[in-house]
Amino acid sequence: MEKISLDELKLYIKDIMQHQPFSALLNVQLTRLEDGYAQLEIPFKPELTQQHGFIHGGVVGYLADNVCGYAAATMVGEVVTQEYKINFLAPAIGRHFIGKGQVIRAGKRQVICRSDVYAVTEENQEKHVATALATILPVSYQVKT
Amino acid sequence: MEKISLDELKLYIKDIMQHQPFSALLNVQLTRLEDGYAQLEIPFKPELTQQHGFIHGGVVGYLADNVCGYAAATMVGEVVTQEYKINFLAPAIGRHFIGKGQVIRAGKRQVICRSDVYAVTEENQEKHVATALATILPVSYQVKT
Amino acid sequence: MEKISLDELKLYIKDIMQHQPFSALLNVQLTRLEDGYAQLEIPFKPELTQQHGFIHGGVVGYLADNVCGYAAATMVGEVVTQEYKINFLAPAIGRHFIGKGQVIRAGKRQVICRSDVYAVTEENQEKHVATALATILPVSYQVKT
Amino acid sequence: MEKISLDELKLYIKDIMQHQPFSALLNVQLTRLEDGYAQLEIPFKPELTQQHGFIHGGVVGYLADNVCGYAAATMVGEVVTQEYKINFLAPAIGRHFIGKGQVIRAGKRQVICRSDVYAVTEENQEKHVATALATILPVSYQVKT
Numbered sequence: 109m110e111k112i113s114l115d116e117l118k119l120y121i122k123d124i125m126q127h128q129p130f131s132a133l134l135n136v137q138l139t140r141l142e143d144g145y146a147q148l149e150i151p152f153k154p155e156l157t158q159q160h161g162f163i164h165g166g167v168v169g170y171l172a173d174n175v176c177g178y179a180a181a182t183m184v185g186e187v188v189t190q191e192y193k194i195n196f197l198a199p200a201i202g203r204h205f206i207g208k209g210q211v212i213r214a215g216k217r218q219v220i221c222r223s224d225v226y227a228v229t230e231e232n233q234e235k236h237v238a239t240a241l242a243t244i245l246p247v248s249y250q251v252k253t
Numbered sequence: 254m255e256k257i258s259l260d261e262l263k264l265y266i267k268d269i270m271q272h273q274p275f276s277a278l279l280n281v282q283l284t285r286l287e288d289g290y291a292q293l294e295i296p297f298k299p300e301l302t303q304q305h306g307f308i309h310g311g312v313v314g315y316l317a318d319n320v321c322g323y324a325a326a327t328m329v330g331e332v333v334t335q336e337y338k339i340n341f342l343a344p345a346i347g348r349h350f351i352g353k354g355q356v357i358r359a360g361k362r363q364v365i366c367r368s369d370v371y372a373v374t375e376e377n378q379e380k381h382v383a384t385a386l387a388t389i390l391p392v393s394y395q396v397k398t
Numbered sequence: 399m400e401k402i403s404l405d406e407l408k409l410y411i412k413d414i415m416q417h418q419p420f421s422a423l424l425n426v427q428l429t430r431l432e433d434g435y436a437q438l439e440i441p442f443k444p445e446l447t448q449q450h451g452f453i454h455g456g457v458v459g460y461l462a463d464n465v466c467g468y469a470a471a472t473m474v475g476e477v478v479t480q481e482y483k484i485n486f487l488a489p490a491i492g493r494h495f496i497g498k499g500q501v502i503r504a505g506k507r508q509v510i511c512r513s514d515v516y517a518v519t520e521e522n523q524e525k526h527v528a529t530a531l532a533t534i535l536p537v538s539y540q541v542k543t
Numbered sequence: 544m545e546k547i548s549l550d551e552l553k554l555y556i557k558d559i560m561q562h563q564p565f566s567a568l569l570n571v572q573l574t575r576l577e578d579g580y581a582q583l584e585i586p587f588k589p590e591l592t593q594q595h596g597f598i599h600g601g602v603v604g605y606l607a608d609n610v611c612g613y614a615a616a617t618m619v620g621e622v623v624t625q626e627y628k629i630n631f632l633a634p635a636i637g638r639h640f641i642g643k644g645q646v647i648r649a650g651k652r653q654v655i656c657r658s659d660v661y662a663v664t665e666e667n668q669e670k671h672v673a674t675a676l677a678t679i680l681p682v683s684y685q686v687k688t
Contacts, residue, residue: 124303124304127304128302128303128304128309129299129300129301129302129303130300130301130302130303130308130309130311130312131303131309133278133300133301134311154274155274155275155278156274156275156278157273157274157275158269158273158274158275158276159269159272159273163275164273164275164276164315165315165318165334166275166279166311166312166314166315166318166319167275167311169311169314169315169318170309170310170311170314173310173311173314174311188341189310189341190340190341190480190508190533191338191339191340191341191481191533192338192339193336193337193338193339193483193628193676194336194337194338195335195336195647195655195676195678196333196334196335196336197647197648197650197655198648212630212632212671212674213632213633213671215632217535218480218535220630220632220674222657222674236647236648239647239655239657239676240676241628241630241674241675241676243480243481243533243630245507245508335625335653335678336626336678338483338531338628340502340510340531340533342502342503342505342510343503357485357487357526357529358487358488358526360487362680363625363680365485365487365529367512367529381502381503384502384510384512384531385531386483386485386529386530386531388485388625388626388678390652390653414593414594417594418592418593418594418599419589419590419591419592419593420590420591420592420593420598420599420601420602421593421599423568423590423591424601444564445564445565445568446564446565446568447563447564447565448559448563448564448565448566449559449562449563453565454563454565454566454605455605455608455624456565456569456601456602456604456605456608456609457565457601459601459604459605459608460599460600460601460604463600463601463604464601478631479600479631480630480631481628481629481630481631482628482629483626483627483628483629484626484627484628485625485626486623486624486625486626
C-alpha cells in the first residue's frame with residue numbers, strides 16, 4: 109500500500125465514520141489525528157446507556173479499540189485489530205466521551221497501541237474511565253512463498 | 254446480597270435488556286442461562302455493521318463482555334466487569350451472532366470467565382469469530398474496616 | 399518453512415529445552431505434543447518459590463506462555479509470542495506444575511491459543527492455578543513488497 | 544492493614560527479594576520506589592537466556608508483573624496480582640533489564656497498573672522490549688457479611 113498523507117487519512121476516516129452504520133449510530137467524531145495518535149469523541153445520548161444511566165461498556169470498548177486502530181493507521185496504513193485488553197476504571201458518566209489512542213511501537217508485523225477513555229463532566233473535567241492495550245495488524249502482510 | 258434463583262435471574266436480566274437503551278438498540282436476547290453459563294444473541298441488522306458489511310467489532314466486544322458478566326452473575330449475584338481481553342478470529346458475517354460465556358472459577362473476590370462469539374451463517378453454521386477472557390468483580394465486596 | 403513432523407518437532411523442542419539455559423534452570427519437561435496441543439511440566443524445587451513457599455508467578459507465566467507457543471508450532475512451524483494475558487486463580491502449591499496449551503484458531507497471520515496451568519498436589523489432584531489467552535505469530539510472515 | 548512508609552516498604556521489598564528464592568535466583572534489585580511507582584532491575588546472566596541468547600520471555604514477564612505489584616503496594620499495602628497482559632515489542636538483548644511500573648488508578652477494590660520493560664544495551668541505551676497492563680488486588684478486601 110502506498111503511504112497516504114495525514115490529511116488524506118483524515119478524510120478517509122471521516123468517510124468511514126459516515127459509512128459505518130454502527131459508527132453513525134454512535135455519532136462518533138474524529139477530533140484529532142497526528143502521527144501515531146488518534147482521538148475520537150462520542151456525545152452522550154440516552155440510547156447509549158445501560159440501566160444505571162452510564163454509557164454502556166460496549167461504547168467505551170468501541171472507543172478504546174478504534175482509537176488504537178486509527179493511531180496505528182497513521183503509521184502503517186490499513187489495519188485490523190488483532191486483540192485488545194481493556195480495564196474499566198470508573199463509571200462512564202458525562203456529556204461526552206473521548207478516546208485517545210497512541211502508538212507504542214509500530215513494526216512491520218504488528219503495531220502496539222495504548223488507549224484511554226475519558227468522560228467529560230458537566231464541569232468540563234476529563235474523568236479517566238478506561239485504559240486499554242491493543243495489538244493491531246497491518247494488513248499489508250503476507251506469507252512468505 | 255441474597256442468592257436468587259436462576260429463574261429470577263433470567264427475569265432480572267431480561268428486564269435489564271429492555272431497560273438498557275444500548276442493549277435494546279442492539280436487540281440483544283438472552284437465549285440460555287445455567288449455573289456458570291450465559292448465552293446472548295443479536296440478530297443481524299444493517300445499523301450494526303462497519304464499512305465492509307461485517308458486524309462491527311464493538312458489537313462483538315459487547316457480546317464477549319456481557320455473557321461473561323451474566324455467567325458470573327449466576328454464581329455470585331450482582332457483578333461489574335473489571336477487565337476483559339478479546340481476540341478477533343474472523344470477520345463477523347452472518348444472520349445472527351451468539352455469545353457464549355462460562356465461568357472458569359468463581360471466588361469471593363473475583364470470577365474468571367471465558368467467552369466465545371460465533372456468527373451463524375445462512376447455512377446455520379456457527380463460525381467462531383472471537384474469544385475472550387474476563388475478570389468479573391462481585392459487587393458484594395467491601396474493604397475491611 | 400517446510401512443515402516438519404510431530405516427532406521431529408518433539409526432538410526439536412526437547413533440544414531447545416536443553417539449550418535454553420532458563421528452561422534448563424526451571425527443569426522443564428515436554429510431556430505431550432499433538433496437533434494443536436502441547437504440555438509442559440516443571441517439578442517443584444525450592445529455588446522456584448516466592449516468600450510464602452508457592453511457586454512464583456513468573457514460573458506460572460512461563461508455563462502459560464510456552465505451551466501456547468509449542469501448541470502453535472505444531473500447526474505453523476516456527477513462532478514467536480506476540481502477547482498473552484494471564485489470570486491467576488489460586489496459589490501454585492504442589493509437587494509439580496503442568497501447563498496445557500491448545501490452539502483455538504491457526505491462521506496464516508496469527509495463531510490464537512488458550513492455556514491452563516495446574517498444580518499437582520500430594521494427592522495427585524490437579525488444581526487449576528492459572529488460565530491464559532495468547533496471540534502467537536508465525537515467523538514465516540513477511541511484508542508485501 | 545496500617546499504612547507503612549515508603550522507606551519501610553523498601554526494606555520490606557528488599558527483604559522479600561532476598562527471601563524469595565526465585566527472585567534471588569534472578570538476582571532482582573529494587574532500584575526505585577516512589578508513590579505509585581516501582582522499578583526493578585535484573586542483570587544479564589547466561590542462565591536467563593533462551594536458545595538465541597536473548598533473555599527469556601519468562602524473565603521479561605516477571606519484571607512486568609512485579610513492578611506493577613510493588614507500584615500498587617506503595618498505595619494500598621499488601622497486594623496480589625489478579626491478572627496481567629503483556630505485549631512483546633523486541634528481543635530482550637542487553638547488559639541488564641529494567642522494569643518500570645506505575646499506578647494508573649488505585650481504588651479500594653482494584654489497582655490498575657501499567658509497566659514497561661527495557662533492555663539496557665552496551666551503549667547504555669534503553670530499548671523498549673515489552674509493555675503490560677495489570678490488575679492488582681489489595682488483599683485487605685473481604686466479603687460483606
